[in-house]
Amino acid sequence: MSAAKLRTATAEILSRTASEVSGAISEETVSKRGPDADSGFGSTSASAYDAALRLLGVRARSRSELLKRLQDKDFPAEEIHSVMERLERQHLLDDNDFAQQWVRSRHLHSGKGRTALRHELRNKGVDQAIIEDALSQVDDEAEHDRAADLLRRKAQRLGPDDLAERADRDRHTRRLVAMLVRRGYSPSLALGLVKTEIDRLRE
Secondary structure: OOHHHHHHHHHHHHOOOHHHHHHHOOHHHHHOOOOOHHHOOOHHHHHHHHHHHHHHHHOOOOHHHHHHHHHHOOOOHHHHHHHHHHHHHOOOOOHHHHHHHHHHHHHHHOOOOHHHHHHHHHHOOOOHHHHHHHHOOOOHHHHHHHHHHHHHHHHOOOOHHHHOOHHHHHHHHHHHHHHHHHOOOOHHHHHHHHHHHHHHHHO
C-alpha cells in the first residue's frame, strides 16, 4: 500500500465535516436505510469505509486483521464485504504488500528474527505461502548481521571485570542468548554469537 494511494483515499474523509461523518454513523441514519441501501456505498457503508481508512492510516494491516476490526465495530457483514472489496480494488488492502512491509520494518527497526516474524504474521491471519515469500528477503547473512548488531548494543556495558568469573560469564551468556531467542533468532545462532561476543569482551 503506497503512501500516495492512502493519502488520496483518506482525503475523502478529511474533506468532510465532523457533522457529516457523525451523521453517517448515527443510529437514526441506520434505522432510515431503505431496502436498496446495501446495493451501493450509502451512508452506513461510507462510515465503514471511513473507519477502515482511519485504521489503515495508523499502520498497514492484513486483510484478516482489518476484517476483525470492522466486525468489532458492529458494521453489517454485507457492508464490511463491500468495503473490503473496494479497498482491494484501490490496492489499499493487499496481504502480499503488507507482509513485505511488515518483515522489512520489524526486522530493521525492531531487530526481529525470522521465527518471530513468522509467528507475528500468522497471528495476523496471513497465508503461509505469503509469509514465506516475505521472509525470503531476510537471508541467513542478513539475520546473522542483525542479531550480531543487536547483541553488541545489549552487551556494550560489559567489560573484562564483569566476565572474569566463570559463574558471571555463564549468567551473562544465558541472559543474552535468551534475549536473542525472544527476538526470534534460533538458539544455535544466538549461542554462537554470544560466545563470540563474550570472548571479544574479555580481551
